[in-house]
Amino acid sequence: MNLSDEAVAALARAVRIDAQEIARRKEFLKFDETDVSLLTGLHARLQNVSRRFVEDFYAHMLKFEETRRFIPDAPSLERLKRTQMSYFDSLTAGDYGSEYILHRLRVGVVHQHIGLEPKWYLGAYSKYLAGLLPELWQQLGKEPEAFVATCQSLIKIVMLDMGLALDTYMQTDRDTILGLKRYAEDIIASLPAGLIVVNDTLKVRSVNRSFREMFGLKNGEDVSGRELEDILPLLNLHQQAQVVLTSGIALRGIDAALGEKWLRLTITGIRLAEEEEEEDLLVIVEDITKLKAQAVHIEQLAFYDSLTGLPNRSLLRDRVQRVLAHSARHKNHGAILFIDLDNFKALNDTKGHNIGDLLLIEVAKRLQDCVRNSDTVARMGGDEFVVVLEELNEDTQQAVAQAQDIGETVLASLNRPFNLQGFEHYSSASIGISLFRDNEIGMDDVFKHADTAMYQAKTSGRNTLRFFDPDMQASLEARAVLEIDLRHALSLQQFKLFFQIQMNAANQPIGAEALLRWLHPKRGLVSPLDFISLAEDTGLILPIGQWVLETACTQIKAWEANPLACELQLAVNVSARQFHQPDFVEQVRAALEKTGADPARLKLELTESVVLNNINDAVIKMSDLKEVGVRFSMDDFGTGYSSLSYLTQLPLDQLKIDLSFVYNIGIKPTDAVIVQTIISMGNSLGMEVIAEGVETEAQRDFLERNGCHAYQGYLFSKPVSIGEFEGLIRRMPI
Numbered sequence: 019m020n021l022s023d024e025a026v027a028a029l030a031r032a033v034r035i036d037a038q039e040i041a042r043r044k045e046f047l048k049f050d051e052t053d054v055s056l057l058t059g060l061h062a063r064l065q066n067v068s069r070r071f072v073e074d075f076y077a078h079m080l081k082f083e084e085t086r087r088f089i090p091d092a093p094s095l096e097r098l099k100r101t102q103m104s105y106f107d108s109l110t111a112g113d114y115g116s117e118y119i120l121h122r123l124r125v126g127v128v129h130q131h132i133g134l135e136p137k138w139y140l141g142a143y144s145k146y147l148a149g150l151l152p153e154l155w156q157q158l159g160k161e162p163e164a165f166v167a168t169c170q171s172l173i174k175i176v177m178l179d180m181g182l183a184l185d186t187y188m189q190t191d192r193d194t195i196l197g198l199k200r201y202a203e204d205i206i207a208s209l210p211a212g213l214i215v216v217n218d219t220l221k222v223r224s225v226n227r228s229f230r231e232m233f234g235l236k237n238g239e240d241v242s243g244r245e246l247e248d249i250l251p252l253l254n255l256h257q258q259a260q261v262v263l264t265s266g267i268a269l270r271g272i273d274a275a276l277g278e279k280w281l282r283l284t285i286t287g288i289r290l291a292e293e294e295e296e297e298d299l300l301v302i303v304e305d306i307t308k309l310k311a312q313a314v315h316i317e318q319l320a321f322y323d324s325l326t327g328l329p330n331r332s333l334l335r336d337r338v339q340r341v342l343a344h345s346a347r348h349k350n351h352g353a354i355l356f357i358d359l360d361n362f363k364a365l366n367d368t369k370g371h372n373i374g375d376l377l378l379i380e381v382a383k384r385l386q387d388c389v390r391n392s393d394t395v396a397r398m399g400g401d402e403f404v405v406v407l408e409e410l411n412e413d414t415q416q417a418v419a420q421a422q423d424i425g426e427t428v429l430a431s432l433n434r435p436f437n438l439q440g441f442e443h444y445s446s447a448s449i450g451i452s453l454f455r456d457n458e459i460g461m462d463d464v465f466k467h468a469d470t471a472m473y474q475a476k477t478s479g480r481n482t483l484r485f486f487d488p489d490m491q492a493s494l495e496a497r498a499v500l501e502i503d504l505r506h507a508l509s510l511q512q513f514k515l516f517f518q519i520q521m522n523a524a525n526q527p528i529g530a531e532a533l534l535r536w537l538h539p540k541r542g543l544v545s546p547l548d549f550i551s552l553a554e555d556t557g558l559i560l561p562i563g564q565w566v567l568e569t570a571c572t573q574i575k576a577w578e579a580n581p582l583a584c585e586l587q588l589a590v591n592v593s594a595r596q597f598h599q600p601d602f603v604e605q606v607r608a609a610l611e612k613t614g615a616d617p618a619r620l621k622l623e624l625t626e627s628v629v630l631n632n633i634n635d636a637v638i639k640m641s642d643l644k645e646v647g648v649r650f651s652m653d654d655f656g657t658g659y660s661s662l663s664y665l666t667q668l669p670l671d672q673l674k675i676d677l678s679f680v681y682n683i684g685i686k687p688t689d690a691v692i693v694q695t696i697i698s699m700g701n702s703l704g705m706e707v708i709a710e711g712v713e714t715e716a717q718r719d720f721l722e723r724n725g726c727h728a729y730q731g732y733l734f735s736k737p738v739s740i741g742e743f744e745g746l747i748r749r750m751p752i
């Protein structure tokens with residue numbers, strides 16, 4: 019080990035060894051010039067024996083495991099022997115000044131550092147003295163006084179040496195301990211938690227740096243001796259600390275608010291040493307303000323709607339569960355109101371989502387104003403809100419009246435105009451109410467009932483409320499079952515196209531309308547009236563519509579080989595969802611190409627609502643397809659807007675008078691007038707006019723007399739299978 023002179027000098031200073039101290043030690047040992055001269059005399063006598071001494075000494079050292087490990091190899095042994103000889107040599111050399119002292123300190127430090135414990139150090143001295151005494155006796159045995167005096171001098175100088183060695187051992191141990199202490203203090207000071215140590219009367223002993231920073235204490239500000247509650251004024255802290263002192267059990271995770279801060283405390287007993295009677299308390303103070311804020315934020319995200327701040331679906335379910343249990347315990351009623359804003363989508367589409375959001379926020383506020391604090395207002399998503407009413411009357415009639423009252427208050431409140439960034443908006447809602455009591459039905463059914471009732475309110479014209487009606491529920495459930503079957507109908511090839519003939523005034527077939535039929539394995543023939551709207555709602559109309567189109571085109575192609583059918587036009591119904599697909603034109607073209615059908619034989623039937631939704635888009639799509647040769651008919655004409663202005667924009671070939679007007683010919687004069695108007699409108703725009711639902715000769719005659727020369731209806735044939743249809747045209751006079 020390389021130890022600089024400065025380090026040794028520093029050590030000497032640390033153990034306070036200077037000339038004065040050495041003089042004092044020598045004085046105490048009664049070590050004087052006589053000793054020096056006796057040792058010097060001995061020095062001369064030992065010259066011949068010191069080599070033997072050292073050999074003997076190391077032979078002894080090598081016998082012990084603990085000392086042997088410091089002598090790794092032969093060269094080290096030789097080096098150590100030389101050092102040892104010089105060490106013992108200097109012991110009697112007579113120079114005991116500062117050089118000698120520093121040398122002894124250096125040797126002490128080196129031994130301490132290599133881990134040689136003092137007992138081996140002392141043993142070495144003992145070995146040396148024990149070996150030396152017989153030698154000395156041999157030389158001075160005849161002069162007992164000189165022998166004793168020399169022995170005494172030898173003991174004194176060895177003790178002086180040993181004192182120095184022990185000093186270095188203790189000092190280096192002390193340095194190590196202080197180093198560790200400083201290290202531990204640095205760690206404690208830099209802990210993010212504040213630490214307070216108090217004595218058993220709850221007076222502060224010390225605080226760490228973090229605590230000072232946490233509570234803005236100045237660095238030099240002495241807090242020792244102050245009351246714990248004085249530096250940490252928390253309710254109950256005193257009692258909690260006393261509990262720890264008396265029970266000896268630590269308290270952990272105590273959350274407490276202090277002003278704006280949230281703190282988490284751990285109070286635990288500590289003793290300086292295990293056997294100490296007196297116990298101090300360590301109070302660990304963590305600042306969890308951010309943690310709390312995050313927890314609140316996370317809870318807010320998990321359980322509250324971010325737009326309105328209302329409870330979301332998860333929290334709502336929780337509340338409803340609670341209200342159901344409460345109702346079961348107290349035998350009173352509760353109610354759920356499903357509130358769906360009417361025409362919200364239109365506002366969103368026309369004014370943008372920002373305005374839509376503003377309306378939702380305002381609605382949330384108004385709903386909260388309509389109910390008691392104990393009731394819950396939640397947002398399910400979109401424009402759907404739910405109100406949960408608790409503790410309604412035990413009597414069902416009374417409870418219905420209470421729920422109705424609140425429902426009407428909500429309707430009235432939502433009918434008041436909303437000011438949305440300066441824009442005045444009138445809104446309304448459809449409300450479905452489901453009453454419950456005594457856990458008679460589970461939560462999911464309560465929700466389902468309210469939803470059904472809300473749907474009923476919607477279908478009853480909106481801006482109204484409805485209580486749950488079991489019949490309505492049954493029909494919705496049937497629809498759900500139908501939907502499951504509908505999803506598989508295409509792959510199971512359960513669809514068929516029926517064909518209804520279209521005739522001219524000369525009683526000749528001019529075309530047909532392809533009408534979809536679902537041959538359900540259990541229900542039999544299902545009318546499109548029962549599944550087309552469901553297919554629209556679920557999006558299934560897209561693959562179904564595609565199938566209809568391709569099957570119709572295949573039929574057109576097949577008719578090319580049939581002289582009776584090769585000139586027929588086949589009309590195909592196109593649903594709104596189908597038409598609004600961006601690639602609708604491509605789909606029609608692809609079906610024509612795939613089947614090789616003549617586009618001029620294909621007539622697409624659109625309704626007014628389909629084209630008027632986006633008239634520009636409709637014009638583009640229709641024009642693209644007309645370029646290919648496809649023709650267009652306006653289905654159900656007369657039931658919608660039927661305005662001249664849009665009729666002139668659309669590249670239509672035909673108007674199809676709705677069967678409701680045809681039915682009323684001869685019954686309702688106004689409808690007969692409408693029929694006449696449609697015919698003259700179509701004729702003046704150069705469009706064909708066809709009437710559907712023609713059931714009687716009288717209707718047909720009226721139509722013909724008024725300029726309509728194409729007809730479709732039961733008078734000629736109901737929609738029939740392809741086999742029957744081809745049989746039908748075969749039987750017709752040419």
Ligand SMILES: Nc1nc2c(ncn2[C@@H]2O[C@H](COP(=O)(O)O[C@H]3[C@@H](O)[C@H](n4cnc5c(=O)[nH]c(N)nc54)O[C@@H]3COP(=O)(O)O)[C@@H](O)[C@H]2O)c(=O)[nH]1
Pocket residue numbers: 518531532533534535545546547550563566591592593623653654677710711712713730731732733737
């Ligand atoms: N998107 C699609 N819609 C389709 C398709 N196939 C049919 N539909 C639409 O379903 C609705 C009901 O159709 P359907 O039950 O086939 O009724 C048609 C005729 O059977 C019926 N009709 C015809 N003549 C008479 C009559 O003299 N009296 C009488 N009471 N009913 C008659 O009218 C319906 C004709 O429908 P349309 O010409 O389309 O208005 C119906 O809305 C169909 O459009 C399809 O493949 N895709």
